[in-house]
Amino acid sequence: VPFGVIGEDDMVELVLDYNDLMRIPLVNDYIRKSNQEAIRLRAGMGGEVANQDYYNPGVLPKIPGRIYYLFGKPIQTRGREEMLKDKQNAKELYLQIRTEVESSMAYMVKKREEDPYRGIIERTVYGATSTTVHQVPTFEP
Template sequence: MFWPEQSEFVRMASRFGATIVPFGVVGEDDICDMLLDYNDLMKLPFYDILDKKLNEEGLKLRTDSTGEIKNQDMHPVVLTPKMPGRFYFIFGEPIETKGREKELRDKEKAQHLYLHVKSEVESCIKYLKEKREEDPYRSILPRLLYQAAHGSDAEIPTFEP
């Protein structure tokens, strides 16, 4: 997971009085395997030429950013699908910014709240990874067998948070 160094989203949230809801999602690693990443692709003959061409005329996602982030190139990856796994979601306690606009203009205080949000998200993900390991219905076969035994409308059990 990549976290920006700056806490700007916290300051933006407080400007509009938004509520920040930390959440975690795991399971995406259960749907595909990475066959080739950027480093693997760059080892292929002539790929560097294709990569340059893609990024010369390609889409830039962070045009409103500055410096190195603004000029970040996009690089494809090659994936192979897996048998469908299960996704796990959890939402943490909402964090109110309404009424804290002046307080969170201070970069240090905004950074402190940012680190709190980051910690909450990381805790959610850690918790879900632990629960995923304990899940007897993580892979598709046990889920299919459960539905065959209990009917196609049966809700497959999951853990209680």
């Protein structure tokens, strides 16, 4: 089932990325030591991808926004196992799924921009001024 999610960027603010962390001497040493002692998940790969360090970026929580989910129509793969062993067929299925996800995300971005209850203040005011049986409205797909 292809699905898209919009709004996770509304949860935290990135304040320190990898380059920022590596400029802090103690943190730099810690990241390097931790990565030397860690299991290399990309050991069989070459180039820059194999040498990427694992780190936790510095983030601060934001006032929560809404997260929008949209699930698409299921794409049947049962009975197509042999057909999908062919790279071209697998690529076509991948592109179909990717197109579905991208279109659902574009749709949700549009709906998020139109959402009058996107912010926590708007949702709180609605909740305080409506009856207890009413929830804050969501968008209709």
